[in-house]
Amino acid sequence: MSSSGDKSEKPTPGKLRKAREKGDLPRSKDLTMAAGLLASFFTLAAFLPYYQQLIRESFAAVGEMAGRLDDPTALNQFMLLNVWVVLRFIATLIPIPLCCIVASLVPGGWIFTPTKLKPDFKKLSPISGVKRMFSASHYTEVGKMLLKCGIILTVLYMMVHDSMHALLHLQQLYLRQAIGQGFAIFRHVFSYFIAVIVIFALLDVPLSKFMFTKKMRMTKQEVKEEYKNNDGNPQIKGRIRQLQRQMAMGQIARTVPTADVIITNPTHYAVALKYDPQRAEAPYIVAKGIDDVALWIREVGANHNIEVVEFPPLARAVYYTTRVNQQIPTQLFRAIAHVLTYVMQLKSWREGNVEQKPRLNRQINIPQEVLKANGEQ
Structure with missing residues (x-):
């Protein structure tokens, strides 16, 4: 050596x-x-x-x-x-x-x-x-x-x-x-x-x-x-953040169109979920972000007709407990399944297969341990 x-x-x-x-x-x-x-x-x-x-x-x-x-x-x-x-x-x-x-x-x-x-x-x-x-x-x-x-x-x-x-x-x-x-x-x-x-x-x-x-x-x-000296350089740190942001935006533009639903806070948080039984046993995140990134996720989703569901507690819970390309925790299975069912019913209503517009039950219980994990009581 x-x-x-x-x-x-x-x-x-x-x-x-x-x-x-x-x-x-x-x-x-x-x-x-x-x-x-x-x-x-x-x-x-x-x-x-x-x-x-x-x-x-x-x-x-x-x-x-x-x-x-x-x-x-x-x-x-x-x-x-x-x-x-x-x-x-x-x-x-x-x-x-x-x-x-x-x-x-x-x-x-x-x-x-x-x-x-x-x-x-x-x-x-x-x-x-x-x-x-x-x-x-x-x-x-x-x-x-x-x-x-x-x-x-x-x-x-x-x-x-x-x-x-x-x-x-x-x-x-x-x-x-x-x-x-x-x-x-x-x-x-x-x-x-x-x-x-x-x-x-x-x-x-x-x-x-x-x-x-x-x-x-x-x-x-x-x-x-x-590299140690550059870590304290504000210009370099700003440039690194800018590059990371550009990379994140580019990745979001590629992955969000594949999502089944976007759950929002409605403005500060956004998570894009997909359910593909051939790839995973449970729904998983394809993109997530806060503030400007969350807004970008919503814009990309709107351009590709991805359904956006406002569900603040669930959006924050998924954001803090799940990484990108990771399956949602078992504690959130019931809530996410309810949202995906609602999206499928909404799509069926828009296609004229159902006369009555479906309604989302926002009283679904989010487990306390998940809420505590992201600072909510």
């Missing part, structure tokens, strides 16, 4: 919420890198003709400037032209950081945490640094980095080796042809590099979530302490 200090329990919603408030979320560096490289690749492919035009403009400006080195005006024009070329080039790169930002938020979502903006001097501590260096997570990261570097270098070596003949052939081409061919070779090598990074990202996203969940795991004692 694990000791109480083993972090064998899943993190509670409370711990995950606190971690999120501190900005501690699962993040994938490989996904961010893959998004940046993919954005770079598609940007390069989309703007390649435009980049070629910018390069030609720059070379044309250099050629024009070569014969006017002594002209200050020409020098200023040359500088402005190059600045304009650089600005136009930078403008095409805007999608790349945007894609990186979006990708970094995918695993854990977005949250603004002011505490992350404050300097953390604990991270500058040499002791903390040494502890991080010899931690299991550090060894895992180093192992992942070495493995990725080895795979990437192997793929790049293979791609460059296959493209070596084409690279050497560039010096025999005219400038425009060499630029176009060079971009084609670069795009070919870069596409394989991106493919490897994307595979890393697809593996790293679930791994990051797994490692984060593992880091957030709690001991049994921590779970007990958190």
Whole structure:
């Protein structure tokens, strides 16, 4: 058996919420890198003709400037032209950081945490640094980095080796042809590099979530302490009551339509009873409640034409002595049998089988021990 200090329990919603408030979320560096490289690749492919035009403009400006080195005006024009070329080039790169930002938020979502903006001097501590260096997570990261570097270098070596003949052939081409061919070779090598990074990202996203969940795991004692602290939290207690109420309302909406009769107080108590000889030897409760829940039971019953009988002492007696799905006590058999008989006679009268409307005998004796059980004398 694990000791109480083993972090064998899943993190509670409370711990995950606190971690999120501190900005501690699962993040994938490989996904961010893959998004940046993919954005770079598609940007390069989309703007390649435009980049070629910018390069030609720059070379044309250099050629024009070569014969006017002594002209200050020409020098200023040359500088402005190059600045304009650089600005136009930078403008095409805007999608790349945007894609990186979006990708970094995918695993854990977005949250603004002011505490992350404050300097953390604990991270500058040499002791903390040494502890991080010899931690299991550090060894895992180093192992992942070495493995990725080895795979990437192997793929790049293979791609460059296959493209070596084409690279050497560039010096025999005219400038425009060499630029176009060079971009084609670069795009070919870069596409394989991106493919490897994307595979890393697809593996790293679930791994990051797994490692984060593992880091957030709690001991049994921590779970007990958190639930103990939450028991005194009014907001949490209110939320629990609200959820319990919603669950009760949903269950009532499903079970009350199956009832044979609803006995009420008339407003404060309501119990829905059913008699099914194949399931139980005696009538049993399918739903019960007080105040708002009692009103809800009556509304559901009215919507499904369930007979409602006002019998305050009997309603309270059944409510306090019987649980949901439990048979009524033997002391109440006679009273409940009388009510069920009345309901059957009332149904027969409404169908026209009986001329005289039946009347409920409300003088039925409720045993004193049952009345005492719910505080009545």
